[in-house]
Amino acid sequence: MFQHLFGFRNGVPVVVGACFALPAFAQVDCAQPPALPVHHQIPANADTVHWGFFSKDLSPQKVIHSEDLVTIETLTHHANDDAERMVLGDPSAESVFHWETGEKGVERRGAGPMDASIMGRGAGEGFGVHILTGPVYVCDAEPGDVIEVRILDVHARPSANxxxxxxxxxxxxxxxxxxxxxxxxxxxxxxxxxxxxxxxxxxxxxxxxxxxxxxxxxxxxxxxxxxxxxxxxxxxxxxxxxxxxxxxxxxxxxPVRLHFGTMGVAPDIDGLVDSVPPSSFGGNIDNWRAGKGATMYYPVAVPGALFSVGDPHGAQGDSELNGTAIEMSLTGLFQIVLHKAGSLGGTPLEGLDFPLLETDDEWVVHGFSYPDYLTDLGSGAQTAIFESSSLDKAMTDAFRKMRRFLMTTKDLREDEALSVMSIAADFGVTQVVDGNWGVHGIIPKRIFVSSGNE
Structure with a gap:
C-alpha cells in the first residue's frame, strides 16, 4: 500500500504535520541526499510561474531529493475576474497579473506565438490558460520511473485586501x-x-x-x-x-472541495505544450478528488520529471460542465517520492503509463478520448484535440486502463476483472471541457480482502 499521512526518509517515518512555517527555500543538489527530508518552498510570483504551458526546457524552481517536502503556492488564472478581492494588496498576485500598455508581469500566456500572429489575442495567444508554479526537478528521476505526489495539506489563499x-x-x-x-x-x-x-x-x-x-x-x-x-x-x-x-x-x-485541477510532469515533446488538454503526463485532469490526503502517480518522461502544479479549485463537480470549477488560489504541501523503474514489478505502479490517483479508500484510473493525444494525433495534435474528443473514446480508455490495473495489480483473469468492473467499480465523467475529455474509473480498496481476513 502506498497511502500515508506522514513522510518517510529511507523507510523511517517522519511527521510533517500541517504547518507551512518550516525553514524556507532550502537548496540542495543531487550529489548526496540529506539524512532527513528537506522542506522547500516555492512562492507564486512572476519569476516562479509559467502561464499556460508545460515544457521539458523549463529551468527548475527547485531541485529536490525523493521524499523531500515542497510547499507550493498556486494562483488562479481567473483572479482578475474580481481583482479587488483576489489580486489587490497581494504582492505576488500583483506581480503576475500586472498589465500596463506594453508591459505585463508575465508576458507569455499560452503555448502560441509570442507575436500573437495567429489570433491577435496577445503573447502566447491563450493557447493554454493555467498559471503553473514550478517546475520541480526530482533528483535521479529518469524516463520509465514513476513519481508519487502526496498531497499532505491544502490551504486557501485569503484575500489580501x-x-x-x-x-x-x-x-x-x-x-x-x-x-x-x-x-x-x-x-x-x-x-x-x-x-x-x-x-x-x-x-x-x-x-x-x-x-x-x-x-x-x-x-x-x-x-x-x-x-x-x-x-x-x-x-x-x-x-x-x-x-x-x-x-x-x-x-x-x-460544499468546499479544495484541490488542484492541473498537476503533472513535463512531456517529452519539443516546444511548448498547451496546458488545457490532459494526457499521459497528467496536466489538466480536473478531478476534484486530487485534494488533501490524495496521492497522484505520474510516469516520468524526461530527466528530473519536472513537476508543476496550478489551476487551484475551491469546489467542482464531476464534468465541470459549464467550463470551470470555483477557480481560487491555494497553497499545497506536497511530498514527492521517486519509484525507480526496476522496483515497480508486482506493485500497482507496474507498467504505469497514465496518471493514477489513490486515496485511503480508492484507486482511480483516468481515461481520455486520446490516451496520449500528442502522439496519437500527430503533428497537429494541439489543434486537432479540440475537434475530435468524445465520451465514447474516453470511456473505452478508462475501461482498458481499469481492466489492465485489475489484471496486473490484483492478478485477476480477464473475465474476473470484467465482472468486478461491472459490479463494484464506478465510472464517471471527469470533465467535458478540456479538449481531451475525461472519464475516471473508481475501484474501492475494501473489496480486496487479505487472506485470513474474510
Whole structure:
C-alpha cells in the first residue's frame, strides 16, 4: 500500500504535520541526499510561474531529493475576474497579473506565438490558460520511473485586501468552452457568465456561497486588443462596463472541495505544450478528488520529471460542465517520492503509463478520448484535440486502463476483472471541457480482502 499521512526518509517515518512555517527555500543538489527530508518552498510570483504551458526546457524552481517536502503556492488564472478581492494588496498576485500598455508581469500566456500572429489575442495567444508554479526537478528521476505526489495539506489563499479580511474568493465561469454554450434556453442564446463565490479563510465553514454574478461584455485590454469573449487569460475587467446581480443562488451553499485541477510532469515533446488538454503526463485532469490526503502517480518522461502544479479549485463537480470549477488560489504541501523503474514489478505502479490517483479508500484510473493525444494525433495534435474528443473514446480508455490495473495489480483473469468492473467499480465523467475529455474509473480498496481476513 502506498497511502500515508506522514513522510518517510529511507523507510523511517517522519511527521510533517500541517504547518507551512518550516525553514524556507532550502537548496540542495543531487550529489548526496540529506539524512532527513528537506522542506522547500516555492512562492507564486512572476519569476516562479509559467502561464499556460508545460515544457521539458523549463529551468527548475527547485531541485529536490525523493521524499523531500515542497510547499507550493498556486494562483488562479481567473483572479482578475474580481481583482479587488483576489489580486489587490497581494504582492505576488500583483506581480503576475500586472498589465500596463506594453508591459505585463508575465508576458507569455499560452503555448502560441509570442507575436500573437495567429489570433491577435496577445503573447502566447491563450493557447493554454493555467498559471503553473514550478517546475520541480526530482533528483535521479529518469524516463520509465514513476513519481508519487502526496498531497499532505491544502490551504486557501485569503484575500489580501484589508476590506475583506478573513475571506477567500473564487470565480466560476460559464464560458464559451462549456458544454452548455450552444444549448441555452434563455436569451442571449450564447453568453458567458461569471459568478463570484466567497469562502471562510479559516476553514471553519466548509461551504461556499455566491455573492454576485455578471455577464461578460467586450473588454479592451491595456494593449488595445478588444476581447469579445473570454479568449485570453488574466484579462483586466472594466467594471464600468458590467452590471452585477447580487440576488443569486439564495439558499444555496456549495460544499468546499479544495484541490488542484492541473498537476503533472513535463512531456517529452519539443516546444511548448498547451496546458488545457490532459494526457499521459497528467496536466489538466480536473478531478476534484486530487485534494488533501490524495496521492497522484505520474510516469516520468524526461530527466528530473519536472513537476508543476496550478489551476487551484475551491469546489467542482464531476464534468465541470459549464467550463470551470470555483477557480481560487491555494497553497499545497506536497511530498514527492521517486519509484525507480526496476522496483515497480508486482506493485500497482507496474507498467504505469497514465496518471493514477489513490486515496485511503480508492484507486482511480483516468481515461481520455486520446490516451496520449500528442502522439496519437500527430503533428497537429494541439489543434486537432479540440475537434475530435468524445465520451465514447474516453470511456473505452478508462475501461482498458481499469481492466489492465485489475489484471496486473490484483492478478485477476480477464473475465474476473470484467465482472468486478461491472459490479463494484464506478465510472464517471471527469470533465467535458478540456479538449481531451475525461472519464475516471473508481475501484474501492475494501473489496480486496487479505487472506485470513474474510
Amino acid at each position: 484589508p476590506d475583506y479580511v478573513g475571506k477567500v474568493f473564487g470565480s466560476n465561469v460559464a464560458a464559451k468552452w462549456g458544454f452548455q454554450y450552444n444549448d441555452y434556453l434563455e436569451d442571449p442564446k450564447q453568453r458567458e457568465m461569471i459568478t463570484i463565490f466567497e469562502l471562510d479563510a479559516t476553514g471553519s465553514e466548509q461551504w461556499a456561497r455566491a455573492i454576485y454574478n455578471f455577464q461578460w461584455t467586450p473588454q479592451t485590454d491595456p494593449d488595445g486588443v478588444v476581447h469579445e469573449t473570454i479568449d485570453y487569460p488574466g484579462l483586466p475587467i472594466d467594471r464600468s462596463t458590467i452590471s452585477t446581480d447580487t440576488d443569486i443562488l439564495q439558499g444555496v451553499r456549495i
